[in-house]
Amino acid sequence: MTIRDTLFGDLALLERVVTTGGISAAAAALGTAKSSVSARIGALEAQVGARLLIRSSRGTRPTPAGERLLEAGRRLRAEAEAALAAARGDEGALAGTLRISCPVGMADAVLVPLLASFLAQHPALRLDIAATDRIVDPRQEGIDVAFRFGWLRGAELGLVARRIGTFEGVLCAAPAYLAGAGGSLRQVDDLGRHAWIGYAGFGGERQTLLLTDEGGKRHQVALTCRVRTSSAIQVRDWALAALGVTRLPLMLIEPQLAAGQLVRVLSHCRFDGPSLYAVYSRDRLRPARVQALLGHLQIRRAPREVEAGSPTAFSR
Known part of the structure; x- marks a missing residue:
């Protein structure tokens, strides 16, 4: 031909x-x-x-x-x-365009500092960033590296994931919501009776939260979403609007907690926090710029590479 x-x-x-x-x-x-x-x-x-x-x-x-x-x-x-x-x-120089996708909001909070230091090392390299809360399949959309925040799911089967970092999770609500719902939560069993603001990455309208109390006892709480969204930023904003209780990474709500706009609930309990992953296609002929980025992330955050879809890839 x-x-x-x-x-x-x-x-x-x-x-x-x-x-x-x-x-x-x-x-x-x-x-x-x-x-x-x-x-x-x-x-x-x-x-x-x-x-x-x-x-x-x-x-x-x-x-x-x-x-x-x-x-x-x-x-x-x-x-x-x-x-x-x-x-x-x-x-030794890297050139061309590196195409990545990342969740809205997380790019500002976590990825911009990491990517800025990477670009500073490689002045001939360009970044094309798609900030979206939609689950992107890098194999179909020309993305070199897709960042996921939360818990990996079936959409990542056949891909490779590197855990960049795990973040402390917080159960929280607005004081106005708690006042209208009869006051602060004290018992784990009370949680299931409250309106829940759910993140779509955690499931459908019915979601499950695994909590460990101060005595080490594990609790599985069934929750019904009054609002469910694919955006972590919107989860925070719905909580600020006093629509219910939710879980969020501490890094996203530290200013609101400090200002008293949100308060912790069931602070004596703990649960697995969300993780940030770099997800990419398994390809031995991966471009040098992709390999360099993954190496940079490993140095900065010591991520762990796992086969997406395997049990070790899920923080549950």
Whole structure:
């Protein structure tokens, strides 16, 4: 098969279509005609001899053939960048774009300092950050490293995860909510009768919380969500609005606790706090910039690498 001169550009275009969610969005981002993008993708599919994209009302995603071609394209671009660096005589320098996704809010609190120090070491490197509370599959969306905050779930099966850090969790509520609900919580059994502000990462409308009291006894509390959201920031804001009791990482609510806007409940109990993970595809030909970032995180936070989906990957 003859390799067209435009292959590199076509592979980059295919990735742009997948990451933006469709041909129209890719055309708008590139400032070109939709017909031009469609024609180039059609020509690439004709050259491969297979469909590369599946279009539906929920967006555009790659077919299995498309996924294989996307992965190959990323490796080719990484090798090309390494060849350019070698030609310039700076084999040790990292260049190109590192694409990551992270939860909204956590980027500010945890990741920005880590990533800023990484960029300071590699001035030729660029970051493209998608801050979203949506669960992103790096294999389908052109993401090099996806950060997860909370507890790993089935969505990470087949990926690799590194635990960057574990954070202290706090049960809390607004004083106004507690006053309206009959005062502060004193017994674990009381918790199940209160309105619960749930994080979608912990389950559906019915959620379970495992608590250990001061005597070492374990309690399993069934909770019914009055509000459930995929954003940890919104969980905090709903708690401030006096809608119920919730659990949050201490780092997200320290100012509100200090100001008395939120108060701890059942402070004599403890539970496993959420963790921050770096999640990425298992690929022995991982680009050097991804390997460098993972190494940087390991030095800074001493993370532990686990196979996502294994029992050791879950903090429950």
